[in-house]
Amino acid sequence: MSEHTKADPATEGRRGFITKALAICCGGLATLTPVGAAIWAVLDPLRRTAGAGSFLRVADLANLPDDGQPRQFPVITDRVDAWTGYDAEPIGAVYVKREKGSDTVEALSATCPHAGCFVEMDKESKCFRCPCHNSAFTLDGGIVAPSPSPRPMDSLECQIDKSGSILVKWQNFYTGIEEKVARP
Amino acid sequence: MSTTAPQADSTPKPSSGLLGGLADWFDDRTGYRALVHEALYERVPGGARWRYVWGSCLVFAFMTQVITGLVLWASYSASAQTAWESVYYIQHEMAGGWLLRGIHHVMAQAMVVLLALHLMQVVIDGAYRAPREVNFWLGLILMQLVLGMALTGYLLPWDQKGYWATRVATNLAGLVPLVGPSLQQLVVGGPDYGHHTLTRFFALHAGFLPATLVGFLVLHLTLFRKHGLHAKQPITKPDAMFWPDQVLKDAVAMLAVMAVVLGVILMPALRAMLAGEPIVTGHLGAELGAPADPSQPYAAARPEWYFLFLFQFLKVFEGWGASGEFLGAIVVPGLTLGLMFLMPIIGRWKLGHRFNVAFTLAILAGAGLLTAMALHEDYYALWADKTAYADVEELLKKTGGDEQQLAAALGNDEAKLAEFEKRRHEYEAIRKSEAFLVAVKQAKADAERAVDLAGRPEKIPPAGALSLVRSDPLSQGPLLFAQHCASCHAHIDPAKPEAAAIFAQASAANLFEFGGLVWARGLLDPEQVAGPAYFGNTAHSDGDMVSFVTDELSDPDLWKPDEVEAVIVALAAEAELPTGGASADLVAKGRGLMADTDRCGSCHAYADNETELGYAPDLNGWGSREWLVGIITDPTHQRFYPEDNDRMPSFGVGSNGGPPTLTEDQIGLIADWLRGSWYRPAGH
Ligand code: FES
Numbered sequence: 001m002s003e004h005t006k007a008d009p010a011t012e013g014r015r016g017f018i019t020k021a022l023a024i025c026c027g028g029l030a031t032l033t034p035v036g037a038a039i040w041a042v043l044d045p046l047r048r049t050a051g052a053g054s055f056l057r058v059a060d061l062a063n064l065p066d067d068g069q070p071r072q073f074p075v076i077t078d079r080v081d082a083w084t085g086y087d088a089e090p091i092g093a094v095y096v097k098r099e100k101g102s103d104t105v106e107a108l109s110a111t112c113p114h115a116g117c118f119v120e121m122d123k124e125s126k127c128f129r130c131p132c133h134n135s136a137f138t139l140d141g142g143i144v145a146p147s148p149s150p151r152p153m154d155s156l157e158c159q160i161d162k163s164g165s166i167l168v169k170w171q172n173f174y175t176g177i178e179e180k181v182a183r184p
Numbered sequence: 185m186s187t188t189a190p191q192a193d194s195t196p197k198p199s200s201g202l203l204g205g206l207a208d209w210f211d212d213r214t215g216y217r218a219l220v221h222e223a224l225y226e227r228v229p230g231g232a233r234w235r236y237v238w239g240s241c242l243v244f245a246f247m248t249q250v251i252t253g254l255v256l257w258a259s260y261s262a263s264a265q266t267a268w269e270s271v272y273y274i275q276h277e278m279a280g281g282w283l284l285r286g287i288h289h290v291m292a293q294a295m296v297v298l299l300a301l302h303l304m305q306v307v308i309d310g311a312y313r314a315p316r317e318v319n320f321w322l323g324l325i326l327m328q329l330v331l332g333m334a335l336t337g338y339l340l341p342w343d344q345k346g347y348w349a350t351r352v353a354t355n356l357a358g359l360v361p362l363v364g365p366s367l368q369q370l371v372v373g374g375p376d377y378g379h380h381t382l383t384r385f386f387a388l389h390a391g392f393l394p395a396t397l398v399g400f401l402v403l404h405l406t407l408f409r410k411h412g413l414h415a416k417q418p419i420t421k422p423d424a425m426f427w428p429d430q431v432l433k434d435a436v437a438m439l440a441v442m443a444v445v446l447g448v449i450l451m452p453a454l455r456a457m458l459a460g461e462p463i464v465t466g467h468l469g470a471e472l473g474a475p476a477d478p479s480q481p482y483a484a485a486r487p488e489w490y491f492l493f494l495f496q497f498l499k500v501f502e503g504w505g506a507s508g509e510f511l512g513a514i515v516v517p518g519l520t521l522g523l524m525f526l527m528p529i530i531g532r533w534k535l536g537h538r539f540n541v542a543f544t545l546a547i548l549a550g551a552g553l554l555t556a557m558a559l560h561e562d563y564y565a566l567w568a569d570k571t572a573y574a575d576v577e578e579l580l581k582k583t584g585g586d587e588q589q590l591a592a593a594l595g596n597d598e599a600k601l602a603e604f605e606k607r608r609h610e611y612e613a614i615r616k617s618e619a620f621l622v623a624v625k626q627a628k629a630d631a632e633r634a635v636d637l638a639g640r641p642e643k644i645p646p647a648g649a650l651s652l653v654r655s656d657p658l659s660q661g662p663l664l665f666a667q668h669c670a671s672c673h674a675h676i677d678p679a680k681p682e683a684a685a686i687f688a689q690a691s692a693a694n695l696f697e698f699g700g701l702v703w704a705r706g707l708l709d710p711e712q713v714a715g716p717a718y719f720g721n722t723a724h725s726d727g728d729m730v731s732f733v734t735d736e737l738s739d740p741d742l743w744k745p746d747e748v749e750a751v752i753v754a755l756a757a758e759a760e761l762p763t764g765g766a767s768a769d770l771v772a773k774g775r776g777l778m779a780d781t782d783r784c785g786s787c788h789a790y791a792d793n794e795t796e797l798g799y800a801p802d803l804n805g806w807g808s809r810e811w812l813v814g815i816i817t818d819p820t821h822q823r824f825y826p827e828d829n830d831r832m833p834s835f836g837v838g839s840n841g842g843p844p845t846l847t848e849d850q851i852g853l854i855a856d857w858l859r860g861s862w863y864r865p866a867g868h
Contacts, residue, residue: 042370043370045369045370045372045373045374045375045380046366046369046370048369048374048375049375050375050376057842057843059845060838060839060842060845062833062839063833063845065671071667072667073667074479075479079376081264081376081378081379081380082373082374082378082379082380083379084264084265084378084379089479090478090479091478091479092478092479093479093481110481114509115351115352115355115356115498115509116351116352116355117348117351117352117481117482117485118348118480118481118482118483119481120481120483122619124615125580125585125612125615126584126585129616129619131481131482131483131484131485131619131620131623132348132352132485133495133498133499134499134616145503146502146503147502147503148498148499148501148502148503148508148509150505150506150508150509151505151506161842162840163838163839163840163842164839164840164842165842165843172375172376174358174365175355175358176355176356176358176359176506176509176510176513177359177506177509178505178506183365183375184375
């Protein structure tokens with residue numbers, strides 16, 4: 001059994017400080033490890049990108065009448081969702097139109113630039129309409145004021161390949177802002 | 185009722201007997217009596233009151249959510265292929281699943297209402313004032329946690345409704361300055377919505393948020409006990425004890441809440457019972473929409489009703505551009521919340537307290553008003569009189585909405601134009617509402633169909649319910665038809681009153697029940713064959729078939745009526761569609777006439793009549809699935825119209841070696857839909 005001796009206050013204070021500091025360090029380090037691991041894993045989605053937009057075939061030029069009427073086509077491609085690989089899945093839609101006598105086409109993304117709902121065509125009123133907050137757009141994609149949407153519908157790059165297929169560069173854009181900025 | 189607090193009765197005292205001894209032993213080791221005493225014997229200054237029940241009701245509602253939530257969790261599976269499927273199973277196949285889910289769903293809404301009541305009571309009573317400021321702040325944090333759980337819970341069934349609402353909500357989160365886009369990506373679990381959106385939302389909904397909530401709730405209750413109940417002044421009655429006086433009031437209130445929740449769940453059952461209809465338990469409680477499909481628009485997209493005011497609030501900023509969006513979704517709600525946090529400080533002054541009360545009531549009233557506006561806009565068409573705007577409709581149709589033409593039609597009169605614009609606005613509002621109501625109906629039909637498909641004896645395949653929907657002729661047929669065929673062909677029951685107008689606009693045959701008895705009868709009817717429902721609007725309008733029907737078939741010397749009838753049933757039989765109970769003899773007779781080279785067989789190949797293909801469509805298997813798939817794939821094939829195909833694209837053949845417009849599966853879906861061949865649940 002040790003004998004109880006009274007330490008001098010200076011040593012006591014120093015010892016006390018070291019003890020406290022050590023306790024906090026050990027406890028802190030021990031706790032920070034799982035927290036760090038958790039944060040690392042939670043941030044994983046930030047590393048993932050959709051990849052640069054690629055040109056996808058949506059239709060044949062021959063099947064798109066040159067009447068200036070936009071027509072809706074699904075965008076179909078292989079898609080990976082975390083651990084599942086889908087082949088030839090519809091991932092979105094575009095409106096494509098061809099002016100009279102033209103050999104080129106114009107495409108608009110069906111994703112609403114306001115907050116991402118699916119813009120539909122209102123044939124009767126000859127405009128596009130988003131069902132969510134009633135943004136309306138002209139058949140060229142322009143804003144019909146007043147609109148909750150900050151910008152016109154997003155146009156997509158188009159190409160016609162040798163076999164006469166219409167290719168559209170499928171991209172997602174940030175919604176709710178004035179500039180059209182592609183998501184990475 | 186006791187007038188003084190019964191202190192003496194409630195102090196712990198040593199007990200006798202075996203049970204008492206055991207209790208003493210346990211108390212010695214845990215001190216449970218003091219704890220229980222502490223919990224129950226709290227003074228309620230001025231006696232128990234109904235206005236104090238809201239806090240307890242909220243705790244009760246939360247406990248209900250924990251109990252039902254844990255059991256739901258035991259049956260739920262968070263992934264893009266299993267979320268909808270497992271919720272379907274809970275709702276439609278598990279014993280009591282509909283009730284469990286119904287309680288969880290409706291209680292969540294009750295909780296939002298209780299939150300508002302609790303907040304109102306605290307603010308009006310000034311219960312946030314010193315020394316209870318911190319507890320008020322804890323309460324505000326708890327409120328946000330509850331709303332966060334409501335928001336995250338909405339997605340979990342992975343149906344169209346939850347999916348599209350979550351897209352909007354997470355896109356709005358992306359507007360937070362600087363961190364927005366990263367925040368959004370973290371919540372969504374990647375650049376796109378999928379498995380990880382579900383796993384994350386589920387972890388938030390069932391793990392992180394409730395755990396945090398429990399932590400804050402413990403603090404909230406501890407501080408509540410520390411400062412005691414804030415009694416509403418003036419105190420006129422003597423004090424009472426929490427147990428049993430206030431507990432009784434609390435318990436009655438909880439029971440009332442539960443009764444309301446059950447009432448909401450069972451109301452449709454009661455209605456069905458009164459109407460003498462069968463009660464389908466799967467339809468009670470919480471809704472389950474069609475499985476989430478990013479490629480299918482969902483025009484009925486709306487948030488849950490208690491977020492409807494925020495949704496409507498976004499529309500207030502119409503025409504403000506991006507700053508409006510930012511203001512409506514982030515700044516104003518943020519400032520409102522910030523101001524609420526400041527309430528205890530503002531409330532130190534008498535005027536400040538009044539301001540707080542007014543502010544809280546104004547917010548609740550504003551939210552109520554916005555909700556009413558949202559509902560009014562959506563359901564406007566139910567009571568608005570569209571016929572009053574027939575002139576607007578007509579003028580718009582005539583001018584195609586062109587500004588100059590409109591002005592000219594109105595005589596370039598400014599006043600008239602302004603008046604017209606006003607009425608046009610009204611008219612558009614009705615149309616928007618109509619579109620919404622149609623969308624809601626469609627959403628309901630889609631949901632029911634998905635549930636029917638999931639309930640097939642074969643069950644849901646591993647690829648999930650969406651794959652079932654996508655391979656269902658009844659779901660996909662109309663979509664594919666609308667997209668690829670409807671620009672020329674009509675598809676409407678000719679008996680319908682609006683059919684004539686639709687035929688007039690079509691430029692090819694009506695395909696409603698193509699190949700069936702009615703269709704074949706119309707084809708061979710001299711009155712109809714050259715009409716717009718058949719060849720009228722096509723290049724074949726003066727072709728050989730039309731002249732054959734009008735000139736020869738109508739001549740009773742050449743064709744006896746029963747012979748025509750025999751050909752009609754034989755055609756339906758060839759299409760493998762119902763022949764209306766026609767005798768085998770009649771069918772055989774018709775087939776004979778079809779093959780006869782003096783009759784149909786003079787142009788059409790059929791059976792062994794040796795007529796060459798190419799001049800007229802093949803009658804072998806005419807209208808059958810195989811025949812339909814063939815003509816949609818390539819109408820210029822030898823069997824159909826190699827020479828005189830009228831504008832119909834070869835959907836199954838790619839041009840210049842490219843891929844075809846429609847895949848084999850898609851063509852099959854169209855053919856099956858046209859033939860009415862799709863899964864029908866037993867009893868339908
Ligand atoms: S998402 Fe289209 S208007 Fe809001």
